Amino acid sequence: MKSVGQKTSGNGLESRIPELDGIRAIAIWMVLLVHVITAFPNPQGALSFLPWSMQVAIGHGWLGVDLFFMLSGFLITGILLDTRERPHYFRNFYARRFLRIMPLYFTVVLVWAFLYHPYGRYLLLSSVFGANLAPLVHFAVPHGPTVLWSLAVEEHFYLLWPAIVLLVDRKKLIWICLAIFIGCPILRGIFALRGMNPGTIIVLSWFRFDGLATGAAIAIWARSPRFSRKTAHVIAAVCLAMLFVVTIAGAGHGIFGTKTPVGLAFTYTQAYFAFAIAFVLSLVYRGTAWTSVLRNPFLQLSGALSYCLYLIHLSIGDGYQALFANRLHLGPTETVLTRSAVVILLSFAVAALSRKFLEQPCLALKSRFEEVEKRTQVSDRDSIEMEAAIPLFAPQELTRGESASL
Secondary structure, three states: OOOOOOOEOOOOOEOOOHHHHHHHHHHHHHHHHHHHHHOOOOOOOOOOOOOHHHHHHHHOHHHHHHHHHHHHHHHHHHHHHHHOOOOOHHHHHHHHHHHHHHHHHHHHHHHHHHHOHHHHHHHHHHOOOOHHHHHHHOOOOOOHHHHHHHHHHHHHHHHHHHHHHHHOOHHHHHHHHHHHHHHHHHHHHHHHHOOOOHHHHOOOHHHOHHHHHHHHHHHHHHOOOOOOHHHHHHHHHHHHHHHHHHHHHHHOOOOOOOOOHHHHHHHHHHHHHHHHHHHHHHHHOOOOHHHHHHHOHHHHHHHHOHHHHHHHHHHHHHHHHHHOOOOOOOOHHHHHHHHHHHHHHHHHHHHHHHHHHHHHHHHHHHHHHOOOOOOOOOOHHHOOOOOOOOOOOOOOOOOOOOOOOO
C-alpha cells in the first residue's frame, strides 16, 4: 500500500517505509528504559513495583542497540546497492553520511568536553570514532558518553563496506554477509574462552559486525526477484527454527548468561534471528493492518528523534543524579519513576530542538550530493531508491514532496 505521490521502485518497495521508523522507535525505547531504570543507583526494593517478567524484558533492553545495527545494515547497504552504478559513488555516500552524523555528533562531543573534562583522552579518541577502542588503550570511560561505542562500530564497518558493495556482485555479497554472521560469534566465543574481558568483547568492532551483516543480507533479498510474502514466510520459519536450535543447544552451556563464553558468543545471534523474523515480515506486510502499530504517530516521532535521544539520554541522567538525586528524599519506587520521567522528557525536548535547529538545516545540504537520474529504465542494481547515509539511530529522511509532519 502506498500513498499518493510516494516513490516506488521496480519491485514496489517504497522509498520511505514508516514501519522501519516504528522498528527504530522500539529500539530506542528498549535502550531508554533499560538505562533510565537500571543504569543509575537504585534504593533497595526500588523495582519491586514491576512484575518479574517486565523486569526481565526491560533488563534486556540493551539488545535495542543490536536492532539498530540491523536497521543500519539494511538501510546503508540498500543505498549502496542502489547507487553503485552512478557517478561520484564514494563522494556522495560519505558526504551525505557526514551531513547526517557529524554535526550532532561533534556538537555533543564538544559539550561533553566541558561536562566530562577529566575524560579528555576518551573524548579525543571518540572524535575519530575510536570510542570502542578505549578498553584496549586503558582510557577511562565516562558514564554518559559511553554510548559512543556503537557509533564507532558502525563507522568502522562503513570504512570498507562501500568498496565491497561496489566491487562484489550480489551473490558474493550474500556469502560475505553469511561469513560475517557465522564468524563473529565464533570470534567472540574464542576470545571469551581465552579470558578476554566480556566488557571489551561486546564493544570491539570485529566482534559486532554480525548485526550489520544481517541487515545487509535482508537489503540484498529485498532487491531480489525473491522478495515476496511467500519467501518472507520461509525466511521467518528458518530463523525461528534456528533460534530454537541455538537456544536449546546452548541452554546447558550458559547461553542465558551474558558473561559466559557461550552467552557472549550466541546471545546476539539469538537476537538477530528474532529481529530478522519481525524485520522481514514488517517489510512484506508494510502498509497493512498487521503493521499499523509501527505506523503509530508516537512511534514515528520516537524514531525521528532516536539519534539524538540515544546520544544524550545517559548524560541527562548523569546531570539529574548530580543535581537532584540526593536532594529530593523520595521513596524507592518514586526515585525510579521521577528520574525516568525527568530524563525521558528532557531528552525528548532536547532532541526535538536539535532536530529543528541543527539536524534538519544540515540535512538540507544533502541535496547537493544527489545525482539526477537521466536513465529511462531502472537497472537491476538500482531497483530500489532508499535514503542514503542513514546512521543506525537517525530517522529515514523524507523524500522530496512528502510532508515533514508526523
